Amino acid sequence: MSGINDFVIRFANVNGTGSASANFLFAKTLFRMGIPVSPKNIFPSNIQGLPTWYEVRVCDKGYLGRREGIDLMVCVNPQSLEKDVASVKDGGYFLYDSTKPLHTEFLRSDIHYLPVPLMSLCNENFTDARQKQLFKNMVYVGALAVLLNLDFEVIAQLVGEQFKGKEKLIQPNILALNLGADYVRKHFDFPLSFHAEKRNLTHGKIMIDGNTAAALGALYGGATVVPWYPITPSTSLVDAFTEYAEQYRVDPETGRKNFAVIQAEDELAAMGMVIGAMWNGARAFTATSGPGLSLMNEFLGLAYFAEIPAVLIDVQRAGPSTGMPTRTQQSDVLLAAYASHGDTKNVLLFPSTPDECFELTATAFDLAEDLQTPVIVMSDLDLGMNDHISEPLHWQNGRTYNRGKVLSAEELEQTKGWGRYLDVDHDGVPYRTIPGTHPQKGSYFTRGSSHDEYSRYTEDADTYVRIMDRLLLKFHKAATLVPEPEFYGDDVSAEFGIIYFGTTHHAAMEALDMLSAVDLTAYAMRLKAFPFSQKVRQFTERFDKIYVIEQNRDAQMRTLLINELEIHPERLIKVLNYDGTPITADLIVHKISSDIHSSTLIRS
Amino acid sequence: MSGINDFVIRFANVNGTGSASANFLFAKTLFRMGIPVSPKNIFPSNIQGLPTWYEVRVCDKGYLGRREGIDLMVCVNPQSLEKDVASVKDGGYFLYDSTKPLHTEFLRSDIHYLPVPLMSLCNENFTDARQKQLFKNMVYVGALAVLLNLDFEVIAQLVGEQFKGKEKLIQPNILALNLGADYVRKHFDFPLSFHAEKRNLTHGKIMIDGNTAAALGALYGGATVVPWYPITPSTSLVDAFTEYAEQYRVDPETGRKNFAVIQAEDELAAMGMVIGAMWNGARAFTATSGPGLSLMNEFLGLAYFAEIPAVLIDVQRAGPSTGMPTRTQQSDVLLAAYASHGDTKNVLLFPSTPDECFELTATAFDLAEDLQTPVIVMSDLDLGMNDHISEPLHWQNGRTYNRGKVLSAEELEQTKGWGRYLDVDHDGVPYRTIPGTHPQKGSYFTRGSSHDEYSRYTEDADTYVRIMDRLLLKFHKAATLVPEPEFYGDDVSAEFGIIYFGTTHHAAMEALDMLSAVDLTAYAMRLKAFPFSQKVRQFTERFDKIYVIEQNRDAQMRTLLINELEIHPERLIKVLNYDGTPITADLIVHKISSDIHSSTLIRS
Amino acid sequence: MTYIRPAFHHPALPQNELGYTRKDYEGSISTLCAGCGHDSISAAIVEACFELNIEPHKVAKLSGIGCSSKTPAYFLNQSHGFNSVHGRMPSVATGAYLANTDLLYLGVSGDGDSASIGMGQFVHAIRRSLNITYIVMNNGCYGLTKGQDSATADYGYVAKAGHKNIYEAIDLCGLAIELGAGFVAQSFSGDKKQLIPLIKAAMSYQGFAFLNVLSPCVTFNNNSGSTKSYDYIREHNAVMSGMDFIPVKEEITADYQEDTVREIELHDGSYIRLHKLQQGWNPEDKYAVVNALHKARASHEILTGLLYINNDQMPLHQIIRLTDTPLNKLTEQALVPGAGILDQINASFA
Amino acid sequence: MTYIRPAFHHPALPQNELGYTRKDYEGSISTLCAGCGHDSISAAIVEACFELNIEPHKVAKLSGIGCSSKTPAYFLNQSHGFNSVHGRMPSVATGAYLANTDLLYLGVSGDGDSASIGMGQFVHAIRRSLNITYIVMNNGCYGLTKGQDSATADYGYVAKAGHKNIYEAIDLCGLAIELGAGFVAQSFSGDKKQLIPLIKAAMSYQGFAFLNVLSPCVTFNNNSGSTKSYDYIREHNAVMSGMDFIPVKEEITADYQEDTVREIELHDGSYIRLHKLQQGWNPEDKYAVVNALHKARASHEILTGLLYINNDQMPLHQIIRLTDTPLNKLTEQALVPGAGILDQINASFA
Numbered sequence A, B: 001m002s003g004i005n006d007f008v009i010r011f012a013n014v015n016g017t018g019s020a021s022a023n024f025l026f027a028k029t030l031f032r033m034g035i036p037v038s039p040k041n042i043f044p045s046n047i048q049g050l051p052t053w054y055e056v057r058v059c060d061k062g063y064l065g066r067r068e069g070i071d072l073m074v075c076v077n078p079q080s081l082e083k084d085v086a087s088v089k090d091g092g093y094f095l096y097d098s099t100k101p102l103h104t105e106f107l108r109s110d111i112h113y114l115p116v117p118l119m120s121l122c123n124e125n126f127t128d129a130r131q132k133q134l135f136k137n138m139v140y141v142g143a144l145a146v147l148l149n150l151d152f153e154v155i156a157q158l159v160g161e162q163f164k165g166k167e168k169l170i171q172p173n174i175l176a177l178n179l180g181a182d183y184v185r186k187h188f189d190f191p192l193s194f195h196a197e198k199r200n201l202t203h204g205k206i207m208i209d210g211n212t213a214a215a216l217g218a219l220y221g222g223a224t225v226v227p228w229y230p231i232t233p234s235t236s237l238v239d240a241f242t243e244y245a246e247q248y249r250v251d252p253e254t255g256r257k258n259f260a261v262i263q264a265e266d267e268l269a270a271m272g273m274v275i276g277a278m279w280n281g282a283r284a285f286t287a288t289s290g291p292g293l294s295l296m297n298e299f300l301g302l303a304y305f306a307e308i309p310a311v312l313i314d315v316q317r318a319g320p321s322t323g324m325p326t327r328t329q330q331s332d333v334l335l336a337a338y339a340s341h342g343d344t345k346n347v348l349l350f351p352s353t354p355d356e357c358f359e360l361t362a363t364a365f366d367l368a369e370d371l372q373t374p375v376i377v378m379s380d381l382d383l384g385m386n387d388h389i390s391e392p393l394h395w396q397n398g399r400t401y402n403r404g405k406v407l408s409a410e411e412l413e414q415t416k417g418w419g420r421y422l423d424v425d426h427d428g429v430p431y432r433t434i435p436g437t438h439p440q441k442g443s444y445f446t447r448g449s450s451h452d453e454y455s456r457y458t459e460d461a462d463t464y465v466r467i468m469d470r471l472l473l474k475f476h477k478a479a480t481l482v483p484e485p486e487f488y489g490d491d492v493s494a495e496f497g498i499i500y501f502g503t504t505h506h507a508a509m510e511a512l513d514m515l516s517a518v519d520l521t522a523y524a525m526r527l528k529a530f531p532f533s534q535k536v537r538q539f540t541e542r543f544d545k546i547y548v549i550e551q552n553r554d555a556q557m558r559t560l561l562i563n564e565l566e567i568h569p570e571r572l573i574k575v576l577n578y579d580g581t582p583i584t585a586d587l588i589v590h591k592i593s594s595d596i597h598s599s600t601l602i603r604s
Numbered sequence C, D: 001m002t003y004i005r006p007a008f009h010h011p012a013l014p015q016n017e018l019g020y021t022r023k024d025y026e027g028s029i030s031t032l033c034a035g036c037g038h039d040s041i042s043a044a045i046v047e048a049c050f051e052l053n054i055e056p057h058k059v060a061k062l063s064g065i066g067c068s069s070k071t072p073a074y075f076l077n078q079s080h081g082f083n084s085v086h087g088r089m090p091s092v093a094t095g096a097y098l099a100n101t102d103l104l105y106l107g108v109s110g111d112g113d114s115a116s117i118g119m120g121q122f123v124h125a126i127r128r129s130l131n132i133t134y135i136v137m138n139n140g141c142y143g144l145t146k147g148q149d150s151a152t153a154d155y156g157y158v159a160k161a162g163h164k165n166i167y168e169a170i171d172l173c174g175l176a177i178e179l180g181a182g183f184v185a186q187s188f189s190g191d192k193k194q195l196i197p198l199i200k201a202a203m204s205y206q207g208f209a210f211l212n213v214l215s216p217c218v219t220f221n222n223n224s225g226s227t228k229s230y231d232y233i234r235e236h237n238a239v240m241s242g243m244d245f246i247p248v249k250e251e252i253t254a255d256y257q258e259d260t261v262r263e264i265e266l267h268d269g270s271y272i273r274l275h276k277l278q279q280g281w282n283p284e285d286k287y288a289v290v291n292a293l294h295k296a297r298a299s300h301e302i303l304t305g306l307l308y309i310n311n312d313q314m315p316l317h318q319i320i321r322l323t324d325t326p327l328n329k330l331t332e333q334a335l336v337p338g339a340g341i342l343d344q345i346n347a348s349f350a
């Protein structure tokens, strides 16, 4: 059994019953108590009435990845009872609504039961039907507070914050909390052997979801045109952008807006609008998930070939096709990298944490304009929709945008023989102009068809090759501009390498420690971008054996590494998790150590 | 200078002026004279008034790839004069319309000029304006016939066939031919040093374009539902299908049709219709090119995941985006193989010749239904729209369709516990049912969302993984069912390997001979399908050094080979041609031999 | 395909002429929100199919993506179903229909699915006169993605989230009529009496039968500012006519006064009987219908009932002169022209 | 941006008020077929822009793919042009327009481009009241892919290839009106006198100005069975009114008899003057226009002229209350809320 500040608790609810805010309150309380915590929402692709879970890992050591094994299950959903009982760890606890007795078939001898009559407590104390249902959730939070030794002051403070402006609601919420607390105090020993203890480990941190952070990154990054089409799990990103933009980008006097959020008719249109806007000199982005990415292929190819900046945030979910819309995966990597027919390559960025969602989204606009090409921020459902403990978002006042090689009217005045696709600087990146800049100079005809350096249509073989080769040169330049990878672990004595990216971060960090505990010393590289920089190449050359951890079936990032860096595939070993749940350290350690044990050679 | 039955002649025309049939007559005459010939149409993405070329390689040795270097240029287009004069080989000939004198700037001292007053000959002999223009083309054919020693009887016969039913037109055409012939006889020495001589090398062969052959393959393969959206260079494929179907698939009494060709509103709809039709048990296909393939991504992912057979013919053109719509390339390989978001893999077939277009298209339906997955036939503009000498199309009477695991009403009657996605045979391929088969049994709910073995929606992690893993198993099975590669060259003493596919075939064959002439002995494998079979793997294991020849920039097939067969990239050397023109043997030889000369090791 | 009578039914359950009970037309348990309008439409479909004596396995039910598009799983369990991709059901249905014209095709979509991402396919299915009953469960919002305005959301309505819609709505019925749909009806999920005969009529019609059913989203669009709420629709519903559907061969009784009754015979011999007709209402007069729709829009009325019918519409398979045998039943015999013909074709290229 | 007078013009060339000559509005040499209707429309655009005194660099011209979509290369060389992808010009134009509402947007498309693959985007650009002059060069066929029927090809017309079209045509004007487009006109590429003022009026209109211009494809659809040929259109053209466009501040003279003249003032102060009005024709009466279109269709007449105008239409940027400064001119100053605000936001997540 787990110990102080080291346990996993899972809430089994029915979706649409208002459990989300109570569960969040629970997690946030731990966070405010200074304890590292990582909540995961496991919800159905449905609006109301189906099982939904909220899993909270509490971990003094700061491991924020998911962990298998539930120490305490809070079950308020009869539909999922059987599964929920079964999922509790040997020796764990099962808190349930005992208003109706538990059927004996759900009794396990190896776990502890904590019956709390949630419904009847509510029935006795509230009259309104909706309130009865809602407050059930607060009752179990109250019960848990006692069982796990949560700080009631913190809880009360959070409730106060939550109902700011609706103060009438504070009192009944506190009442509900106390109902649960009192019941536990009366009926059970408390606290449990594993419970919370105040720490100072989250000081200066924030708890935020990646989509909100990315939205803020776009806001600070200067996005003004935001066409989009709703799709889980990217919707909340645009919602957050809209909300903050309404707050900070509207002229308070006139009510006129500094931004345009447009719900497009579909994802093709959303990407078309991004391209039109960025062609015309505004910063624009859209957010989508797998199906939308598939639909944007043609437009991405246009932006690549006509060299129009574009920013796309792909909040990945489990594919293929409609797949599991409410489960996480990193399975759009290959399509995003080589989207569209013909020879194409796109710049990708891989945030791992909310603060990186902020930073890399803001950076995406600079890169897109600097390189005049699409940049895709590869987030995922786990990162985007779950709350994560994160460094605060950071913006340096005075930071300026890199708008790339855009010619002003004055510069055009002085320029002779300008051509839209002339590689003046020999870095693969030509100079562009924005419509309306100058009455006589700088106009050109943008096209997705083959064109020469002056943007004229051509079917000339050599010209075509020249442009295509320059695009490769530009891609090489991109490799020097994208964010560098981060390195972790033991640089000196490492016997093998680990490569990973995105939300695998926390599990990988924990796995590194677990591996070194069993004397398997690794050095890890967290990729932040595609194409791969020199540092990435060097890392791959250093080890004979490198484990590439990914959350997809086909080892898509490994394909990119092999293909772009010409690495012998046998040196890159797949460590995959693709069941739609966030990857765990256990899985990583298990796969790596069993590979090592089944092979002999580690370093030749 | 080239010799008997060994030369290249190029016609420079204006498009929309009716030169196509005269040029075809020229090529077909050679073919009928028993001489291997390969014409290439180099046309603009435009309807009328721009330069268009028709290039004919004549080659006794049977090399049917394109060859650089023009021996004889026939120029009837003042627009392209400069370029055309320049493109003639040193010592070559330049035939032009001398009605107006040639400007001195176009005079080269190293080539021979053959002035023929095409226009004035026509003006003198014809009255109708359109005829004057049209017959100009016949005049130069007549002139060439004498210069190159063509058989006038063959020409006359072909003219007769061409104007079957419009016999009135035969005489003036013959007159025009004679005008040219007589003029040459009067004014020049003839025949030229290089010229034609009757052979018996094309006996039993046909001269046909790949699109027509593929259309016939679809007709014989049992396609009944053919939704499509016009796009060059795939349009003529559906046109041919329609034409033959109108001939052979319409009830002569009632006029009722055995097929449905539907011009869809776009490519998304075309693929949706294919999926709907094959889900419902009919054979269906669509044909498209790059932009269409990009648009079909989402639907391809649905077909992959929901396991619905689908047949797509991708007649590739030069990408990315609109690219060069009338130029050839093999650059959709990667996208086709891994189309769509999420983890997906599609079966691809690579025809090299018209008879293979026929055979592989027919096979595609069997494979798609056998494997319940999309099958994409990867043709290209060169193969699809140019005439090629080919083995005749072959169909064995009595050949039956492989409809795959489809349960009949009787079988359903006897089946217990059927589940749409149950892997009963442990080969990854489940049993399906067609709507309307049985009143109580066999109905199921098809979905692109995650489903269990009984086709019920699920978000269960294990079930999802089970289905995804089975799809991989199915893909492994596909590798055992797809057509095997073909091998060429010296199996025994080869020092290195060559891998190629599709229209690279003729150039590769010629290159093999050229290489062995300089003692570079290679063994070549022509891929016919993806995924790769055991034989492909064995071949890749045999050589330390393998040249992979492709007509794209990013070496896409090489990526597939490395990724699927886990080959060390350094062993696969890129030989690329991606300028939109068909690859030549010279290019291949040049790239391979310079690589060999720049490296030392050939076989370790 | 011969018909096999379903066995072992509870004797007390009423059976239709084919011996099926209502249970035989039901589907899996709905996972939609309690009170969702879509569930009522599913129930109406079950009832209509039962009453129409349809063999369930002779129906193919297809949909896109959305709460509405989930419903085919909740009715007609014995029919094959196809939950395709967002907005693209019309093309999948077109392919399926061409493969086998012997089945009945029931397309189910949402306002997001058809009026936004699926607009192009919706328009072209109508243009082709696809032989389908096409039901849009129209709640003016994107239910499944949590309540965004759809393109059928009315200008000025106030969303649950609080904002006012600033765009004009697309009137799917007006659009369908403009595009030449042969059967256009509008109804309300809460009005079974009207809805069931409309579904029956639509399923009996040969050609594109469009049913726009207002179907409140209780979770995201049933608030007071909504123009797609139960209350609002009830208040603004202008029923253009009462309606009965009289199946083939059933006796036509004259219950109504001559002057207010209109009977329209469908091609299969069944009848639609309209009664309590609104003054001057003639669903075969396209101009009148279009004008009435425009006026209703201006006065915030919602016309329901059979809005327009054109009995001369030719369904797609007739337009393209398809053979009677379903294409999916054709074998090598019918499909392969044979080696001899191929030799001739080869010869034409020699 | 200050205006700089173009230098070194041939003194003899007539100049407009801004000092530009017609040459300044021309484009590259057309590669279309000799006689293609599209070239005439390009010429009309050149003339309209010249007469309207538009600064060429203040125009953005956008198109999809097709012969028609190539034309933006053949006019207004000093404007930025964007030849996007097939059928998706409306979305690219929407993005461009949102980025800078200070330019004039001219969208050019074909009937294949807009009525088939682009139908969804066409519909939604109208619904959003995109501020654009949207010209469809309508030849009833797919010119660039060699003459397939398009969705605007009339039922029963005989294609050059010989077959008869079996589908009903989509009437883009009828559709645009149904969807609420504020300015809908139809014209003929061969009728410059009508076309030029229509283009001028459209470019002066605030909102979605749709121009469906019948534009014969001489190569693939000018044969005798065609209903989009020069001859056919000339014979079946029913001009609904003569029309003048009177720019801002120009004196309004009364050349015509009172009863047959109508003047419509646009928001920028310019006027459209309709004269020789057909009996009862009122382009502000939506119902009347819709009915007239339906009737014309039935009698194979092609109505040309300004069909419908709604002067109260709000363009998209007003609907969404966009600021006056073009978004593409905003700098960090205006866009970044600053580190202080971010601290506050961080605090709200602490």
Ligand SMILES: Cc1ncc(C[n+]2csc(CCOP(=O)(O)OP(=O)(O)O)c2C)c(N)n1
Pocket: A229, A230, A231, A232, A267, A291, A292, A295, A322, C065, C066, C067, C068, C069, C086, C109, C110, C111, C112, C113, C114, C137, C139, C141, C142, C143, C144, C145, C150
């Ligand atoms: C390509 C694609 N984009 C977006 C989505 C996300 N999505 C699912 S349902 C839906 C809207 C559904 O609205 P509607 O059709 O009105 O159905 P309702 O839920 O309101 O019944 C969207 C946008 C998707 N599944 N696929």
Ligand SMILES: Cc1ncc(C[n+]2csc(CCOP(=O)(O)OP(=O)(O)O)c2C)c(N)n1
Pocket: B229, B230, B231, B232, B267, B291, B292, B295, B322, D065, D066, D067, D068, D069, D086, D109, D110, D111, D112, D113, D114, D137, D139, D141, D142, D143, D144, D145, D150
């Ligand atoms: C995605 C895609 N599909 C198909 C095509 C091929 N294509 C080019 S132009 C065209 C049709 C053009 O028709 P229309 O818009 O009427 O223009 P027109 O040539 O008649 O002026 C098509 C189908 C394409 N470029 N892109």
Ligand code: SF4
Pocket: A047, A048, C031, C032, C033, C035, C036, C037, C038, C067, C068, C139, C143, C144, C216, C217, C218, C219, C220
């Ligand atoms: S969200 Fe709305 S549309 Fe979806 S099931 Fe619930 S009530 Fe119905």
Ligand code: SF4
Pocket: B047, B048, D031, D032, D033, D035, D036, D037, D038, D067, D068, D139, D143, D144, D216, D217, D218, D219, D220
């Ligand atoms: S093909 Fe037709 S539309 Fe295209 S340029 Fe020629 S005449 Fe014009």
Ligand SMILES: [Mg+2]
Pocket: C066, C068, C110, C111, C112, C137, C138, C139, C140, C141, C142, C143, C150
């Ligand atoms: Mg809806």
Ligand SMILES: [Mg+2]
Pocket: D066, D068, D110, D111, D112, D137, D138, D139, D140, D141, D142, D143, D150
């Ligand atoms: Mg056209």
